[in-house]
């Protein structure tokens with residue numbers, strides 16, 4: 445086909461096809477695709493028992509990567525976590541390094557190197573940030589997890605920023621900082637699996 449004929453055909457085809465009804469959608473080959481019978485996620489339909497398409501998860505459902513946390517957000521829960529809750533992660537260099545990295549991102553701005561003298565404290569933007577070796581608090585890995593998960597007074601919860609595993613990694617590093625401040629020697633790491 446010569447170039448000229450091709451252009452002529454293209455113009456002709458365009459002219460014919462563009463003559464469709466202005467308000468209509470032109471020829472439809474798959475009307476079922478254009479007008480889908482599918483239910484919209486947040487639509488309301490009679491066929492559902494509560495009229496709603498979107499459903500809440502079944503009661504007792506647990507998000508992926510999360511385990512239920514049985515300690516309540518109150519003083520009794522804090523005391524119980526402080527006494528009983530233990531870090532389930534292996535004590536490895538990898539977990540410790542990840543914990544240090546996350547601590548420096550999320551916590552060091554207030555807690556510094558665990559001494560409670562982070563940048564915000566030095567600039568007097570926040571008060572009452574304790575050192576991790578504070579004798580009156582005597583933090584344990586259980587209490588630290590509880591506080592990261594729920595927050596404590598002016599310190600917010602980190603449950604939406606950190607996964608459960610990450611909270612335990614940060615926790616490992618917090619306990620290391622505490623040991624450093626107390627001049628304790630750190631135990632040797634376990635071998636990576």
Ligand code: HEC
Nearest residue numbers: 550551554572573574581583587588591596597598599602
């Ligand atoms: C905005 C500043 C700020 C940030 C960021 C912050 N904290 Fe705190 N943290 C505080 C303050 C203030 C307290 C004292 C709360 C109180 O006892 O009223 C505290 C208390 C603590 C305690 C002692 C709790 C106890 O049992 O007495 C620990 C442990 C702790 N924070 C860990 C962390 C970790 C881990 C992170 C990062 C995931 C973090 N904090 C981030 C301000 C902060």
